[in-house]
Amino acid sequence: METRVRFAPSPTGALHIGGGHTALFNWLWARRTGGKFVLRIEDTDRERSTQEYEDTIMSGMKWLGLDWDEGPDCEGPCGPYRQSARLDLYRENAEKLLADGRAYRDGGAVIFKVLPDVELSFDDVVYGRIETKSDGLRERASGELKDIVLLKSDGMPTYNYAVVIDDHFMKITHVIRGEDHISNTPKQLLVYKAFGWEPPLFAHLPMILGKDKKKLSKRHGATSVYEFRDMGYMPDSVFNFLANLGWSAGEDKEIFNRGEAVEMFELSRVTRKPAVFDLDKLNFINQEHLKRMDPSARLDLVKPFWREAGLPVEKHGDAYLADALTLMGGRGQTAKELASFADYYVSFEPVKDRWKAENISEEMRPGLKEFFTELLAEPNWTAEALEARARAWVEKKGVKMKDYAMTLRFALTGMKVSPGIFEVSTLLGRDEVRLRLEFYGLL
Numbered sequence: 001m002e003t004r005v006r007f008a009p010s011p012t013g014a015l016h017i018g019g020g021h022t023a024l025f026n027w028l029w030a031r032r033t034g035g036k037f038v039l040r041i042e043d044t045d046r047e048r049s050t051q052e053y054e055d056t057i058m059s060g061m062k063w064l065g066l067d068w069d070e071g072p073d074c075e076g077p078c079g080p081y082r083q084s085a086r087l088d089l090y091r092e093n094a095e096k097l098l099a100d101g102r103a104y105r106d107g108g109a110v111i112f113k114v115l116p117d118v119e120l121s122f123d124d125v126v127y128g129r130i131e132t133k134s135d136g137l138r139e140r141a142s143g144e145l146k147d148i149v150l151l152k153s154d155g156m157p158t159y160n161y162a163v164v165i166d167d168h169f170m171k172i173t174h175v176i177r178g179e180d181h182i183s184n185t186p187k188q189l190l191v192y193k194a195f196g197w198e199p200p201l202f203a204h205l206p207m208i209l210g211k212d213k214k215k216l217s218k219r220h221g222a223t224s225v226y227e228f229r230d231m232g233y234m235p236d237s238v239f240n241f242l243a244n245l246g247w248s249a250g251e252d253k254e255i256f257n258r259g260e261a262v263e264m265f266e267l268s269r270v271t272r273k274p275a276v277f278d279l280d281k282l283n284f285i286n287q288e289h290l291k292r293m294d295p296s297a298r299l300d301l302v303k304p305f306w307r308e309a310g311l312p313v314e315k316h317g318d319a320y321l322a323d324a325l326t327l328m329g330g331r332g333q334t335a336k337e338l339a340s341f342a343d344y345y346v347s348f349e350p351v352k353d354r355w356k357a358e359n360i361s362e363e364m365r366p367g368l369k370e371f372f373t374e375l376l377a378e379p380n381w382t383a384e385a386l387e388a389r390a391r392a393w394v395e396k397k398g399v400k401m402k403d404y405a406m407t408l409r410f411a412l413t414g415m416k417v418s419p420g421i422f423e424v425s426t427l428l429g430r431d432e433v434r435l436r437l438e439f440y441g442l443l
């Protein structure tokens with residue numbers, strides 16, 4: 001039987017980390033098994049659902065690389081894929097339950113009659129056996145059975161009812177969703193039973209906690225998938241990071257791409273232990289992906305942040321800029337950070353803002369001038385030749401290379417830390433190096 005899974009967001013907010021996580025695990029399982037991934041929009045809350053949220057959820061999924069096979073934008077054999085367009089289906093099926101005496105009307109609403117002692121246990125793929133009986137649905141205070149509303153008086157279905165109708169008619173084989181829905185599952189099983197339908201398998205995903213071990217929320221900072229994009233994280237890294245929440249491909253397999261994840265994924269190896277959302281981990285993963293990236297793709301990612309900082313990106317050729325980023329040798333955890341670490345390749349302005357030559361004393365100047373004049377006299381403008389010439393000079397003078405190289409670093413980058421300064425000099429070019437040194441009166 002073909003695997004069919006679904007992601008069923010309510011378009012009442014952006015795509016959050018939790019939603020992205022659920023979507024991703026469904027996608028992984030569909031792709032792993034060669035099955036189908038269905039996107040269903042649960043928009044029965046007419047007040048809070050908007051087209052705008054639906055659009056951002058979809059574009060957020062696309063950003064993460066989670067494509068779907070059936071959904072409101074592409075339809076498919078089990079459509080429509082928006083609950084608001086399926087109201088007839090909910091009504092017709094509620095009428096069957098009314099006719100069978102399994103439900104009754106109260107006001108305009110249709111209510112499911114909950115009988116006592118109905119066995120509602122199920123084997124969750126992740127959480128294992130979950131034992132429940134319909135008595136558990138009894139209202140605690142009154143001791144009476146709590147009946148379940150199927151259709152509200154305005155004709156709108158409740159979540160627990162619509163989800164069963166849809167999962168059944170959409171032929172869903174695995175319901176993969178957040179563990180906060182475990183408590184809804186018995187109610188849904190009641191409805192399956194009433195219709196005599198085979199329920200799908202349930203796989204609930206562990207809760208995602210902040211570092212303080214509290215449920216992830218706005219308090220923990222960025223929570224929507226797009227906020228991560230805007231902070232300069234790459235979709236591949238956010239994908240990799242989310243996939244590692246509640247599932248692990250094994251030791252030494254922390255970094256992977258989508259294709260590798262699909263090959264390794266096993267639903268039965270998802271853990272129920274709450275997963276901790278650790279930004280340091282995301283930074284580490286992002287840095288690893290940045291390092292592995294193709295130089296021109298890396299450049300595409302960094303450019304917008306340079307532009308945002310007002311740097312004249314268009315003044316330079318792509319090959320030069322891409323080489324500059326490669327020379328950074330894996331520094332920078334995000335594209336944004338890399339852009340700021342490497343701004344001096346794009347313009348001298350940020351260097352001037354950072355370094356005012358305050359640590360250069362008048363006594364040091366003559367020696368520095370002599371050193372830089374010597375360096376600029378090198379006919380062969382390569383890192384090796386520059387370094388050899390610099391070494392020969394400091395040896396002859398009996399001074400320390402460190403002191404001279406440090407000043408060169410400050411004058412060229414405005415920073416205390418940078419890639420090898422002779423490499424940086426080579427890439428910047430003789431004219432630019434001269435210009436920067438002259439500005440500081442070091443030539």
Ligand code: GLU
Binds near residue numbers: 009
């Ligand atoms: N619309 C529900 C939600 O966003 C779907 C839950 C489910 O997957 O059954 O939580």
